[in-house]
Amino acid sequence: MNATLEVGPGVWEKQAQGLTDFQPKLKVPMLKAFPTKCHLALVKLIEESILKFIISQNVDGLHRKSGVPATQIAALHGNTNLEKCLKCERTYMRDYRVRTASEVHEHKTGRYCDNLTCKGELIDSIINFKEPLRENELTMGY
Numbered sequence: 001m002n003a004t005l006e007v008g009p010g011v012w013e014k015q016a017q018g019l020t021d022f023q024p025k026l027k028v029p030m031l032k033a034f035p036t037k038c039h040l041a042l043v044k045l046i047e048e049s050i051l052k053f054i055i056s057q058n059v060d061g062l063h064r065k066s067g068v069p070a071t072q073i074a075a076l077h078g079n080t081n082l083e084k085c086l087k088c089e090r091t092y093m094r095d096y097r098v099r100t101a102s103e104v105h106e107h108k109t110g111r112y113c114d115n116l117t118c119k120g121e122l123i124d125s126i127i128n129f130k131e132p133l134r135e136n137e138l139t140m141g142y
């Protein structure tokens with residue numbers, strides 16, 4: 001099973017029609033989705049030095065779960081499983097959704113860096129509407 005939406009009008013089309021009471025229907029919740037054969041094929045291409053880098057707009061973390069190294073993927077819109085320390089910039093890949101904020105532009109997760117000399121606040125890595133893409137994601141792989 002993959003994380004796919006049912007066929008039909010998408011969110012933007014429904015909003016343009018003035019519809020407000022709708023939810024996308026996932027066949028599998030994002031956190032229960034698993035990498036497909038395509039994800040694994042990309043990993044194989046990386047291992048054989050055929051594929052150098054991946055640029056993704058997906059936030060589901062499936063590329064990383066499949067084995068794509070963090071240094072070979074730019075997740076432009078973030079990753080639902082990735083937290084970053086505001087102080088030392090250490091990252092934490094979790095096996096759960098890290099976003100805890102109720103406000104759209106609040107990113108603090110309420111957790112703190114494991115590094116005993118740091119203990120900085122952790123933030124989720126999701127890019128929300130009207131937030132700029134991160135410069136480091138745009139320049140990775142060059």
